[in-house]
Amino acid sequence: MDQSFPAMPASDPLAGSPEPDRSAPPRASSTAGWLGALARTARIDASPERIFPHVLDAIAVERPHAPALIGDGEILSHSELAARRNRYARWALARGLTKGDTVALLMRNCPDYLAVWLGLTRVGVCVALLNTNLRGAGLAHCITVAAPRLVIAAADLAEALDGALPHLSERPHIVWQGPDAQDSLAAASAGFREGPLGPGEAPPVTLRDPALLIxxxxxxxxxxxxxxxxxxxxxxxxxxxxxxxxxxxxxxxxCLPLYHSVGGVVAPGSVLLGGGSVVIREKFSASRFWADVTGTGATLFQYIGELCRYLTLAEPDPAERRHRLRLCTGNGMRPEVWEAFQDRFAIPRILEFYAATEGTLSLYNVEGKVGAVGRVPSFMARRSPALIVRHDAATGLPARDARGRCIPAEFGEAGELLGRLSDKAEYTFEGYTSAEESARKVLRDVLEPGDAWMRTGDLMRRDAQGFFFFVDRIGDTFRWKGENVATTEVAEALHRVAGVREANVYGVAVPGAEGRAGMAALAVGPGFDLAHLHAEMATRLPAYARPLFLRLSPELGHTETFKQKKGALAEDGFDPDRTDDPLYIDRDGAYRRIDATLYAEIAGGRLRL
Incomplete structure (x- = not known):
């Protein structure tokens, strides 16, 4: 059940918390959640010049001394956050930045990060949020496509930025930020007024104007x-x-990256709207998580599913049930993790959702149905049109009928999820900086001539109650023995086997065979047994979906947002010369180790699969 707690003193934002009252009644039903969302968004379009920084100005007046952003080394109250973003806004104007200009931002997670982009967007500057993990040509590419007037970079990321400069055709103007920076942004903006910007002090900025590049x-x-x-x-x-x-x-x-939409906009923005505060951490730490959540008095946690899986695999923590969390919200919670996470850590409520930064379609599982990414209630069907259409694995495109129209999927049938586009602001595809990439996402003549829908690139299925379930990313699904294999569903089966800490499933080409054979890279721990795994796969999966090849690795690679990296693993395949990890093939009723001789048989097409 949900819980509510007394306010913590604003003078001591990190004061210890009392034992949670888990007997408190739920705060709201699922219907109330939908109605609350509708009510809060209903009047946005009525005030086209009321942008998010304006909303926060009102919060700062109501709760000036309450904490807004709580970092590792800095705490900003709502009024201090307002003052800082106003100084940055005036600095931008004095610097000659005008409405429509772009500034790139390269900083680690900290309260100042939000103050910078809120201040600059207030005066019409578009801020490109650069990934702090990128280096060299990758970082240079992101700077190039943004075409910024200048780059604001943290002094402790100077080496990363320096490594990108040789890959740029023109060196950008750089403004450094941080205690070690000379002529820093903080110093340059210190003399500017902190009060709200007056009428005529800045160009008018409307809801339709660009704010960010993510x-x-x-x-x-x-x-x-x-x-x-x-x-x-x-x-x-x-x-x-x-x-x-x-x-x-x-x-x-x-603890999610502030340069992404969920960690940097949704998580902090939604709570600041209510006058609350955001505990900002540079990165996730499974070993320190519960002590930090408990010590800071956090009541909400924004997750990515992999973080929850890490926590369920961690050793018991004395603080893991002392928290005050009333809700965990995020995306990517696997069904096999969901109940274990909620039960072990006494989480009152989980709100799973599905969305994409560039997408026009969102799904929300406000009912808490395990494994579902959300649904569209009947009273919102016209507002949030979502459509699953049959997918042609051979072409990678939606299947078409004799009239050239897409074919809606049946209940329980996997297909690509589409979102209908229109001229209404919330259903307008704003696209990428690349017109070519933008065009690839739009599908036309789906149900009738001239209609337009956005491709999500995700395979989903919907049950009879209207709940949507993620199946796989298009491109991750592969064909073997004439059947489509969804890597997500295979990974889910593998994760239920004792000793499997993580599974990454992908398809690999096999000489002399059509399609791609299933392969799984596994990170394993105590209790893992190959024979037991083989027996479990035989009972959990059809023959065509069982991994033909295995790779046992100490750890599996991830992106900075904890997405699995499949490309390098698929390229290595099952060749023992490309990795020191042990490799296996399902042969004669068991997994056999692949050595040079066996690999030669497989690669030469002499082994019947």
């Missing part, structure tokens, strides 16, 4: 810069505020 993860190529308008920022923050019902007593624990 990059895709780049798991299938170089990152793409998605355009995010002020309207999207308002919709994201207000919609989630309606769903989670934040109060001034709430604290969001946010």
């Amino acid at each position: 990059y895709t993860s780049g798991t299938t190529g170089l990152p793409k810069a998605a355009r995010v308008s002020h309207h999207r920022v308002m919709m994201w923050t207000h919609w989630f505020a309606g769903l989670i019902d934040p109060t001034p007593d709430d604290r969001m624990y946010d």
